[in-house]
């Protein structure tokens with residue numbers, strides 16, 4: 001479903017380049033649960049920005065369902081992302097002036113759902129992540145892990161084809177983290193959602209079908225989890 | 229050194245109160261390494277805001293070194309905090325327009341160090357957290373875990389009496405997380421720094437002298453770690 005070929009990303013200037021991704025080639029299959037793991041600064045979020053079309057490669061191609069993302073203009077990319085991808089950002093990126101409900105309902109509204117239905121779906125998924133008692137709180141009235149769960153709920157509300165989760169359990173305690181991993185696994189099994197997470201959380205290991213280990217911007221190795 | 233007596237914090241409105249902290253009484257001794265653990269939303273960050281004087285209790289008192297924080301006005305509190313406390317925020321709170329060096333040097337400049345010395349000390353501690361190769365990057369040019377480490381370095385640069393770390397390893401891989409925990413433990417042993425961390429990271433358990441477990445805004449139990 002997702003195909004990266006020779007993907008490279010260079011930041012910085014001519015005189016001081018940062019090779020964030022170096023010639024990454026990897027294929028992610030429809031319906032699989034794949035985890036990206038590796039040291040801080042190794043390129044996981046950068047790779048996510050390429051897959052989610054939030055940034056463009058310096059070289060190489062990213063294809064999703066046969067569509068070459070590099071061929072889409074910004075408007076087409078935004079539309080494509082809205083229709084197919086649920087993105088959980090490492091820094092959550094919630095709208096500060098919106099309540100939890102409004103933040104989560106937004107993607108549903110963008111996808112064309114009428115306001116009442118969008119809100120009902122937002123409530124349902126917020127309850128699934130344990131925030132049924134915080135629906136009307138704004139981000140600054142929520143704990144770190146609660147903000148993270150609002151970001152997770154927002155990514156799930158449209159039941160998208162692909163969920164990209166950048167460190168989705170980073171600020172969650174053991175029990176809540178396991179509940180979220182369990183929830184993602186259920187989306188994968190029941191709806192055939194393709195789940196890609198960048199994570200430092202080793203609890204993610206037994207739920208993943210495969211693990212791609214990243215080091216210094218390059219793929220270090222790929223593990224099938226039944227061999228672990 | 230730090231004494232909380234009957235600390236309570238209520239958010240929200242009269243009609244819809246949120247009891248974030250309920251009658252918390254706990255003492256933290258000079259030079260100890262204490263970890264605060266508990267579910268997402270249980271009150272850890274709120275408790276930190278009370279200890280660090282970033283917010284005021286609804287009831288109860290917070291004393292540091294015999295000083296009742298509630299008696300200080302905002303200016304006195306800011307001065308007190310700048311002199312004695314290094315604070316690692318759950319959301320980092322870095323200055324976006326400043327480089328890593330400038331972000332970390334800021335507390336040193338506020339404490340009266342001349343610019344050259346402040347910069348030299350900032351570089352030294354940034355190298356200690358593994359960011360010697362990212363000194364001139366601004367926050368948006370850094371990975372999540374790198375931003376977290378800049379926040380950590382900034383809390384350490386003045387070698388303060390107390391370090392308050394709110395989820396200091398939340399976005400770090402296993403190895404980097406262990407290095408940071410090791411670094412904090414060294415500050416504790418070598419300089420007698422009092423370290424208080426709010427954390428979900430069970431790697432923190434063996435380094436801590438005591439663990440305070442929080443649940444629904446109240447102290448659930450206190451554990452001495454050699455009994456674990």
Ligand SMILES: Nc1ncnc2c1ncn2[C@@H]1O[C@H](COP(=O)(O)OP(=O)(O)OP(=O)(O)O)[C@@H](O)[C@H]1O
Nearest residue numbers: 141143144145146239248268269270271272273274
């Ligand atoms: N400004 C506010 N208004 C209303 N409720 C608030 C406000 N700030 C925090 N809360 C609530 O207070 C409770 C405690 O929040 P706190 O941030 O201390 O939790 P925490 O233990 O740090 O959680 P986490 O592990 O997720 O970071 C949460 O349930 C949160 O929703």
Ligand SMILES: Nc1ncnc2c1ncn2[C@@H]1O[C@H](COP(=O)(O)OP(=O)(O)OP(=O)(O)O)[C@@H](O)[C@H]1O
Nearest residue numbers: 011020040041042043044045046369371372373374
């Ligand atoms: N805009 C930028 N300019 C320069 N360098 C950058 C920029 N953005 C990221 N980098 C660098 O690219 C590298 C990869 O960053 P990335 O955010 O992908 O890491 P990561 O694997 O997600 O790390 P973490 O686990 O800490 O979140 C890092 O070393 C970072 O410093």
Ligand SMILES: [Mg+2]
Nearest residue numbers: 045090371372
């Ligand atoms: Mg990242």
Ligand SMILES: [Mg+2]
Nearest residue numbers: 143144273318
């Ligand atoms: Mg918190």
